[in-house]
Amino acid sequence: MKVRRLTSRYLGPRSLAASGSLLLLASCATNAPQDTWQPKGPNAKMIDDLQQPVFAVAGIIGIIVAACVGFAIWRYKDRGQPIPEQTHGKPALEVSLTVIPALILAVVGVFTFRAIFDLARTDDTQLVINVTGQQWWWEYDYPVQNEWGITQPIISSGQLVLPIGTKVLLRETSRDVIHSYWIPALNGKRDAVPGRVHTLRLQADAPGIYAGQCTEFCGLSHANMRMEAVALSDADFAKWVANQQAAYQAPAEGTLAKEGESVFLNQCVRCHQVSGLKRADGSLAIAAPDENVWSGAAPNLTKLMTRNTFAGAMFNLLRDACRDDVWRAESAAFGEKYLGGVDESCLNVNDLRAWLRNAPEVKPMYANPALLTDTNGKYRGMPNLGLSESDIDKLVAYLLTLK
């Protein structure tokens, strides 16, 4: 890994010398999930290539100014010298010291211009994913794109899955307030604004998981609105696409999971869609989140256990050891591990049960009925459903079948 460039602003000019020895330590910052100086794709790389020289020049100028002020303090301290001549300035010096920074900035401006337009390109897109923010999770909607094997729309949440080396275009919008989509390793951020569609280019060089976070203040659980972008090789991406479109497999009769399915049909399906799920009478179960939730949407739980997170990526579906196993896998082995999904041995059952037991208790949401008059009785976020422990047992067993 490259040694990080440490500019004067980090620790103030005076400690710069001391901090030099820390440069070695700096290079040891391995696991820094949201580091903006470790680009993992060409868009982020373009930004990094632009900003590193600017940081360096800014650092040098900072040191020069500090040195000049420091010199003046030392040299012209009152040691009993007479009151100096009352000079009012030297216009030639002033003008040149004005022009030099202006020229430096002009050069920076040229490169900035180019990068702004390059990063705004949409004409070379290879894969489109619609991204919709709402309080406090992201929905990922893959429109039909036959060349990628996407023959019916795939709707997911929690993790954005994309093929490596591919120019992906996110088309962002929001269903309630303004959110901002940001995966630092792949690109800068772009706001998701209700009523507007904004585009953001993403491209990952290597398979792996890239972390990000909502960066536009969006209310109570803004801090808990996280995202993860999962980059897979083309072959693995094709497998993922195929599995997402695979038909619904109902649990076997007589199992705990089958009982969970009926709890799901009684409670959860009011908001959460599972594609292909049928009611006891054989009719398709259609969720109606627009009748219950202010944003009009709740995460689609089809193939839930192919994802690693839930509740807006606030919680992991994998327990820590299994999660580390996936996150730290070598590039070549990553795809297979990720596609393995979540099984009973790896399920983070504590957080999932706590969530099912009383969601607003573990994630701040405006679920207080007293505050629902302004929203015509609709919830903002998942309410406490008052499920019994045995219902939770059944639901967990059922959710584990959604793979």
Add this chain to the structure above:
Amino acid sequence: MAIIERPTPVLDIPALPAAPPAITPSRTFGALKRPVASTGWKSWLFTVDHKKIGLMYGATALFFFIVGGLEAVLIRLQLAAPEGKVLNADLYNQMFTMHATTMVFLFVMPMAAGFANYFIPLQIGARDVAFPRINAFGFWCFLGGGIVINLAWFLGGAADGGWFMYAPNSGPVFSPSNGIDFWALGLQIAGIASLTGAINLIVTVLNMRAPGMSLMKMPVFTWLVTVVQFLLLFAIPVITVALFLLTFQRSFGAQFFDVAAGADPLLWQHLFWIFGHPEVYVLILPSFGIVSEVLPVFSRKPLFGYPFVVFSGAAIGFVGWGVWAHHMFASGLGPVSVAVFSVATMAIAVPTGVKIINWTLTMWGGKLVFSTAMKFAVGLILLFTIGGLSGVTHSVAPSDTQQTDTYYIVAHFHYVLFGGSVFGLFAGFYYWWPKMFGKLLNERLGSLNFWFMVIGMNLTFGPMHILGLQGQPRRMYQWTEARAGEGFFNIAFWNLVASIGSLVLTLGILFFLINIVVTARSKVRAPLDPWNARSLEWMTSNPPKEHNFDSIPKVEHLDEFFHRKYEEDPVTHTMRGVATAEQVLAELERNADPHIHMPSPSYWPLVLAVGLPVIALGVIYSTMVAIVGGFIVLYAIYGWALEPATAVASDFDTPSTNGHAVSTTHG
């Protein structure tokens, strides 16, 4: 318009006594007689004296500084460790919203307004501002606005949408408490203070300068504050409109920002930042002015490149209007807008850099005296430079899309606003304290104050550069260990450092408060000219008499006071003293004006200002209350309009005693 200075009481005044006889100063329209108290609390409540108003601005702003500081400490305590439990999410959102609102609108702006009120008339050789009653009205509006904004803490929760209050998150659905209503109406009232103050100070500076003081002989503090008043004059109406839209949206069901009704939420962002970016210069330029006074005094040299500092200040005042969208680089404006605002933002770095260069060259070749005021001024140069340079890194728009809404931005603007604005204000405290109170702040405590603040501020805000570049977003009530990373730059360590730093910073502020108390209890009076100062405000007693100057000095030089004390040796070009400050003052007293007319106190500014919060509460709770408030306002306007601008002869100040030397304890 009040005529506040009249050597001979003739002119065309007879027109006013010809008004209906029922309205005389002793029998004002309505129930209220004209107040006459010149001591005690009534003399403060009904004063129109720019110095008393300035002090009231300062004292109130200092109170809000402590409030905003405590809010900041709570924020840092919450973020010291992962999954902080000091505040819950709701309270945290209120805390950061109110911290910013308090510091911007209730501390830095009114503190700068306090200095401007107190020192601009003194610096330009005037006896008061152009509109003394409007000046008093402005202060009471600021106080009323501040109270309304903070009242929400006790009435269901403070505003929780961030100081930028982006729509639609600021709508009634997404923020159901009344906090944002109090916020919008309180800021509206405080905005009246800024707007009336701007008009008042602009008229004062343009019309009431001492004879001979051309614009280019005006002290730099006055210059830069005047630029600020022009910024306020045009920026406040924009936020006024925005706040009206917000209030109507929340209280009366309007749909200006309702996406379902076809609104575009970016409208609010544009309105807010068209106000908000000039506001940034409103916050920083007064402090630039203060250090531009302090550095020459303690370098014993004129400001290097005075015209460059003045014109770069004016340039900032113009270009400052063309950079607002750099707050919106991630908002999805499209590449053309982003490119234009990116380049405009780089351009504004140039006049700002000019100031750094000029301050450094002012010190160059000087005779530097490191009083506490000077330490804060030099601190500003270094800290603001860091903030300015990090600012340049996000003028590069693509780079900004990585940095915006992270702690890197928090670091940047705290270096600019704390290292810049606040350090400038502290330089002003130490420099002007003897002028305002006749006593010098303790320099030993001042030194502790300075060093704890410098170290605390760098410990608090320095690590935030790292946190931001490591991807920690702003406005998160908690951060999680899982995303903290490992190694030297892990955010867990640096969050803890920042939190410890905030406590060091708090100690620094505490030393300042102790210093105020120690100084107030001290019996030692400050000498007349403790700093060997250069400008007109020092050509009067400490503190100044109510009428400021016994005779208005004729100005021949920039740094008039200095040039009355020193002459250049034609051979060596060094300066030699020709008169002491006492001698310069005695000269002014010898020529004292025989008849000095000062404006009389009035009830109406306070009565009018009391009506506004009543209306605000009425808008939130009950229309009837708003109507009562409206009647108070109408009554006050009526009484004010019929109150004569000039009081009867008995209200005139007695002329000062002629020809006597001014003692240093003259108060």
